[in-house]
Amino acid sequence: MKLTIEEIEHLARLANLGLAAQEKELYREQISSVLEYVAKLGEVDTSGVEPTAQVTGLVNVSREDVVHGSDPGTRDLLLNNMPERNGDLLKVPAVL
Amino acid sequence: MNNTPMTIIDAHEGLLQKRFSSRELVQGCLDRIAQANGKIHAFLEVFEDDALAMANAADRSIARGEELPLLAGIPIAMKDNVLIQGKKASAASKILEPYSASYDAFVTTKLRQAGAVFIGRTNMDEFAMGSSTENSAYGPTRNPWNTEKVPGGSSGGSAAAVASEMALAALGSDTGGSVRQPAALCGIVGLKPTYGRVSRSGLMAMASSFDQIGPLATTVADAKILFDAIAGKDEKDATTMEPPTSFSPLHRRGESKRGDPLSGLRIGVPKEYFIAGMDPGVEQAVRSAIDVFRKLGATITDVSLPHTDYGLAVYYVAQPAEVSANLARYDGIRYGARQAGKKLQDVYVESRGKGIGPEARRRIMLGTYVLSSGYYDAYYRKALQMRTLVRHDFDRVFESVDILLTPTSPSVAWNIGEKFSDPLTMYLSDIFTVSANVAGVPGISVPCGFSDGLPVGLQLMARSFGEETLFAAAGEYEKATEWHTKHPPHSP
Numbered sequence: 001m002k003l004t005i006e007e008i009e010h011l012a013r014l015a016n017l018g019l020a021a022q023e024k025e026l027y028r029e030q031i032s033s034v035l036e037y038v039a040k041l042g043e044v045d046t047s048g049v050e051p052t053a054q055v056t057g058l059v060n061v062s063r064e065d066v067v068h069g070s071d072p073g074t075r076d077l078l079l080n081n082m083p084e085r086n087g088d089l090l091k092v093p094a095v096l
Numbered sequence: 097m098n099n100t101p102m103t104i105i106d107a108h109e110g111l112l113q114k115r116f117s118s119r120e121l122v123q124g125c126l127d128r129i130a131q132a133n134g135k136i137h138a139f140l141e142v143f144e145d146d147a148l149a150m151a152n153a154a155d156r157s158i159a160r161g162e163e164l165p166l167l168a169g170i171p172i173a174m175k176d177n178v179l180i181q182g183k184k185a186s187a188a189s190k191i192l193e194p195y196s197a198s199y200d201a202f203v204t205t206k207l208r209q210a211g212a213v214f215i216g217r218t219n220m221d222e223f224a225m226g227s228s229t230e231n232s233a234y235g236p237t238r239n240p241w242n243t244e245k246v247p248g249g250s251s252g253g254s255a256a257a258v259a260s261e262m263a264l265a266a267l268g269s270d271t272g273g274s275v276r277q278p279a280a281l282c283g284i285v286g287l288k289p290t291y292g293r294v295s296r297s298g299l300m301a302m303a304s305s306f307d308q309i310g311p312l313a314t315t316v317a318d319a320k321i322l323f324d325a326i327a328g329k330d331e332k333d334a335t336t337m338e339p340p341t342s343f344s345p346l347h348r349r350g351e352s353k354r355g356d357p358l359s360g361l362r363i364g365v366p367k368e369y370f371i372a373g374m375d376p377g378v379e380q381a382v383r384s385a386i387d388v389f390r391k392l393g394a395t396i397t398d399v400s401l402p403h404t405d406y407g408l409a410v411y412y413v414a415q416p417a418e419v420s421a422n423l424a425r426y427d428g429i430r431y432g433a434r435q436a437g438k439k440l441q442d443v444y445v446e447s448r449g450k451g452i453g454p455e456a457r458r459r460i461m462l463g464t465y466v467l468s469s470g471y472y473d474a475y476y477r478k479a480l481q482m483r484t485l486v487r488h489d490f491d492r493v494f495e496s497v498d499i500l501l502t503p504t505s506p507s508v509a510w511n512i513g514e515k516f517s518d519p520l521t522m523y524l525s526d527i528f529t530v531s532a533n534v535a536g537v538p539g540i541s542v543p544c545g546f547s548d549g550l551p552v553g554l555q556l557m558a559r560s561f562g563e564e565t566l567f568a569a570a571g572e573y574e575k576a577t578e579w580h581t582k583h584p585p586h587s588p
Contacts, residue, residue: 007465008461011461011464011465011468012461014464014468015424015448015461015464016441016445016448017448017449017457017460018445018446018448018449019457020449023454027458027461030518030519030520031458031461031462034412034462034519034523035462035465037408037409037520038409038412038413038479040406041406041409041413041475041478041479041482042474043406044406044482044485046478046481046485049481049484049485050481050484051477051480051481051483051484052480052481052483052484052487053480054291054305055291055292055305055487055536055560056291056292056335056337058292058334058335058337061334062334063331074181074198077181077196077197077198077199078198080196081194081195081196081198081430081431081432082430082431083428083429083431083432083433083434084434090430092429092440092443093437093438093439093440093442093443094439094440095440
């Protein structure tokens with residue numbers, strides 16, 4: 001299952017990942033070889049088998065929809081992580 | 097800390113008897129780090145001042161004659177993907193180089209409550225993706241037993257720190273083997289708990305249905321102490337649960353003969369785990385261990401887990417799929433390293449392209465592919481169906497045996513750089529560990545010998561919530577052998 005360069009570029013676009021030109025061929029090889037390996041899953045008949053999304057068997061674990069807020073220390077640490085800020089506002093390039 | 101590595105239990109007794117202080121204990125680790133970390137590179141950052149402050153707090157508590165929890169004053173190393181409030185945490189990635197944690201992980205809070213001392217954050221494969229710690233954006237960690245070799249991964253820094261006595265124990269994370277495999281390659285104990293036993297709140301998510309935080313330590317008893325301290329239901333992690341009340345921990349059937357510590361214990365050896373291509377030295381050490389278990393009174397049976405061969409394929413479809421979702425948040429917008437861009441799209445693409453390393457990008461793309469329209473059913477849905485079959489294999493086999501015994505890794509530590517260029521070869525080194533994550537069952541690796549001077553690890557697996565059975569079996573094996581007393585020479 002050999003992917004094409006175009007398919008690699010498409011995946012990179014979907015995932016918002018910058019890829020340098022010289023990396024594309026290497027990823028094409030490596031990802032294709034992994035896909036070849038995992039294709040063995042097709043050997044087993046799984047008709048009628050339920051997929052397992054998670055192994056705990058837990059369902060509908062919920063809590064009350066109540067706002068607790070955070071302490072000022074936590075809030076400051078959070079805001080200090082912003083790469084560019086204007087007061088308490090996060091600065092980003094124009095969205096529209 | 098010269099001959100046998102000091103254990104948490106030894107240290108606790110020493111503190112109680114006032115033979116030494118927590119400050120001296122912590123300073124001993126700091127001295128050891130100053131001596132060896134330059135070469136071994138287990139730590140990305142050492143919390144020198146804070147560690148001594150935490151040690152002083154423990155010493156004041158001791159002086160006041162307060163009741164001392166087992167972990168009070170004990171230096172613990174924390175993997176770089178576990179949040180400690182106010183401390184940098186980067187998952188060994190460049191995209192999180194400027195990031196500081198705004199809150200404590202659940203396990204961090206639990207260890208704080210127990211009085212533990214955080215000595216530093218340890219190196220790892222970036223975003224926990226890798227089996228050698230060579231994928232760290234900050235340089236590899238070296239195996240303390242032979243510094244030309246890898247320590248394993250992704251918790252290689254934690255394993256190396258414990259093996260070289262830079263900390264008395266450590267926390268790591270295990271998604272496909274990342275606690276057990278480095279423990280095996282570094283000659284120490286590593287536990288992956290039952291999925292759901294330890295909260296993932298404050299652990300940077302890699303693959304959410306596989307991730308578990310687990311302890312690395314020099315003895316089984318120490319690993320249990322850490323596990324007991326961090327396990328528990330957490331309202332911030334909806335996948336956590338306490339063991340069901342109907343479950344009886346020391347699950348043994350059969351008659352107990354007096355004098356045989358493990359009589360009544362039924363051990364299954366799955367034939368699919370003894371494959372061609374495994375290091376003969378590894379196989380030999382594990383088979384010798386089986387003899388020890390036999391002498392301890394356990395019954396050994398050959399069993400089969402027919403879908404073992406597919407476990408790795410399930411893992412390398414479902415895990416990258418979850419990775420692609422979990423790493424979407426690293427976009428340079430709210431936190432982390434942001435690359436400038438004229439348009440918003442450019443910020444995403446440049447920040448992620450420059451800040452996320454090759455292995456993580458590889459897995460993001462793989463995950464994107466298997467989840468994409470047209471391929472979702474053939475790959476992702478298929479993998480989840482196979483996951484059910486793998487899980488059933490384990491459910492079935494645990495009806496007739498109590499624990500499974502396998503090698504942890506098909507080989508001992510390899511040379512840095514040797515497997516790096518072929519990802520698939522690297523993935524194959526997880527072949528014995530992934531099934532436990534796929535099925536959600538607990539697994540522990542304990543040292544069981546050496547091959548070519550390098551440690552060999554033995555893996556025991558139990559049914560979900562069977563940690564106590566693992567500790568009992570592994571503990572008796574440890575008592576009957578001396579592997580846990582070995583440690584690498586002090587000058588790397």
